Amino acid sequence: MLDYIENITQAPEASNGRSRAKRILKDGRFIKGLLEWTPAPPEVFLHYLEAIEERIPTSGGRAEEVHTMKINGLFRQGSRTAIFYECEESPIDLREVLLKIPKPPDYVIRALARVIATQIRSLHVHFQIDHTSLRTESFVFQRGKPVDYTRPYLLDMARSPVPEIYRHPEYRPDGELAWFYQVWALMMILSEIAEWKPLDLTKPGEESGVELLRRKLSRRRQVTSAEWQSGLPTQVFRLGFGFLDADRETLETYNRWRVKKFYDELCELLAPDES
Structure with missing residues (x-):
């Protein structure tokens, strides 16, 4: 209590x-x-x-x-x-990491992306909770030189959903929290880690719904394109956004085990590259 x-x-x-x-x-x-x-x-x-x-x-x-x-x-x-x-010391959030810390080698980017994806997999699969409004700032780390990316803390536990690029295009404010809201946000966050560059944010009300939707769909096309170069393989984003490429009514029929299988495949794709 x-x-x-x-x-x-x-x-x-x-x-x-x-x-x-x-x-x-x-x-x-x-x-x-x-x-x-x-x-x-x-x-x-x-x-x-x-x-x-x-x-x-x-x-x-x-x-x-x-x-x-x-x-x-x-x-x-x-x-x-x-x-x-x-919290003894002020933490550093993931957005601040991407803004202030120089871009590391691809293997570090891949490892951080896997940590973040694994944490969200754990939230859904093990603890059977979906985050209310996931964003890059939801992940924080203890400050250090260097920052330890292996142990993030997940915050924003009572954050209200707002119109932003992390919010699923078919979000319904009057409905129940859906599992695919979290997956959409996760894929956007992984795309930021891949580029080591946070997405531009606008305050609620500064951008029309049409323009925001255009930016969301543009980002999805960009990161699933064969021409996109980043610290993560394109297959990661094709898997994630491809899994969401269905209408809302269809997504709502997916059971827990189907969603678990998706998270398993995503984390496997982010495993260290042995080549």
Whole structure:
């Protein structure tokens, strides 16, 4: 059961919707952490967060399993709510990695892509949870020189879906969370890792629905083209977007085992190149 917490001091909110914070305890001690803001009312995501807290490890566990940071509680400020994750040092998110760290050799790109894909496979297959609104910033790493790409933490656990390139073209705001929303977002994230370049983002309302859809479909064509050169084989994107190349009604008929087989094939394609 998640409790509401008080006595929080916080830094200004960053562009990723998070801010560094401290929770001051009654005895004067404090807990360092990260506030992750959401405009969604708590009743929308509380049940989901309880499943996250119950199932997903925050430390230890197998390397291939998805991990998140320990949730210490919920903090309210006006009409907004934030998750308070326990976190000693400010992490670096994947988008910041792609922007600030020079492009590594292809084998490093491939290894990172496999880690990310394996984490999402674990989320769906092992823990039977689909992320509400996956994006590049959803993955964070402990800062270091170099950054350890083998142990990301998955955040954005109460993020509200917004019109963006990571959102599936047939997303329905009034429907249930569908497994293929997460796969679409994952393929977009893998394409960013492959180029070692984050996609251009626009704020909600700055781009028409028609233009956003055009950009989504253009990106899909680009990364599945034989001419596209990147740190990952084109087969990765042909498999991923090809698996989604059906109407919504058809995708909704796919059972858990069919989706598991897809994730297995995707992770196998991202295995180290032996040649």
